[in-house]
Amino acid sequence: SQQGEEDPQALSIQEGENATMNCSYKTSINNLQWYRQNSGRGLVHLILIRSNEREKHSGRLRVTLDTSKKSSSLLITASRAADTASYFCASTVNQAGTALIFGKGTTLSVSS
């Protein structure tokens, strides 16, 4: 089963604008996490939201979770050129398991 599908697949914005990426999933989750991947690099953990949370903030990042719609969104405010990267949502589906199930990602391009 596919768990975690982001949209849009690609997003191009100007510096200073906000970027919103969405993620949908199919099965129940324990938590949902967002990761960033710069070209040719590994995945960097951004933020984790638990299944009993609805919103979480970290700096310029805001994540929401709607378990009734099985969806999450990541908002990056006041974007910078350095935010250019691919963004992935990932979830854990078991209480005991730790495998992260990733979506295909959104490629964000921020131009100055």
Place this chain on the structure above:
Amino acid sequence: EPEVTQTPSHQVTQMGQEVILRCVPISNHLYFYWYRQILGQKVEFLVSFYNNEISEKSEIFDDQFSVERPDGSNFTLKIRSTKLEDSAMYFCASSGDRGSNQPQHFGDGTRLSIL
């Protein structure tokens, strides 16, 4: 800040050959993982490892794959007889707690190219 390191950054191997990918997880972490990412596709979970044994594995992780923690610092992924479709980026990750509400810290990956 401590980080996960992986070597080599790029490995080119002939089909049918064995390959070993190496990882040094963050020193006080107890849980270790391998993921792979075929070009243009999702990051896929392969295996998790704790207390010197596999705790979870995916369907991808068949008999051709094995993992080992040969000493107190390294964590390796071995592919016994490589196939063309094994070409991918392989990422190692570690976490300090098996609780699923802990982030996993990733290395920069090894690009494996099978010829």
